Amino acid sequence: MNTFLLLIVLMKGICLFFCWKAISVAKKNTDNPKSNIEDIEVKELEKRMATVIEQNQRLTKELQGLKNKQSS
Incomplete structure (x- = not known):
């Protein structure tokens, strides 16, 4: 069960990384036309x-x- 929770947390971290990457690319595009x-x-x-x-x-x-x- 703990490994499954760890896997979910890792997947969430990966998702957040790609969100950050996309936002930084978009911000870079608006900074330098x-x-x-x-x-x-x-x-x-x-x-x-x-x-x-x-x-x-x-x-x-x-x-x-x-x-x-x-917890139940």
Whole structure:
């Protein structure tokens, strides 16, 4: 059970890393208008970020459920 919780926490960390990466790329793009990322790449990053945020929310809910189940 502890390994499963550790796996969930690791997955959450990975999701947060990719969110941070996408945000930093987007911020870098707005700071320097000369280095424009193509619209396709921006859309792909937005899709990936949305997917990662959804994954993060699901993992958070699952982790809360496991914590509640374990405390019962």
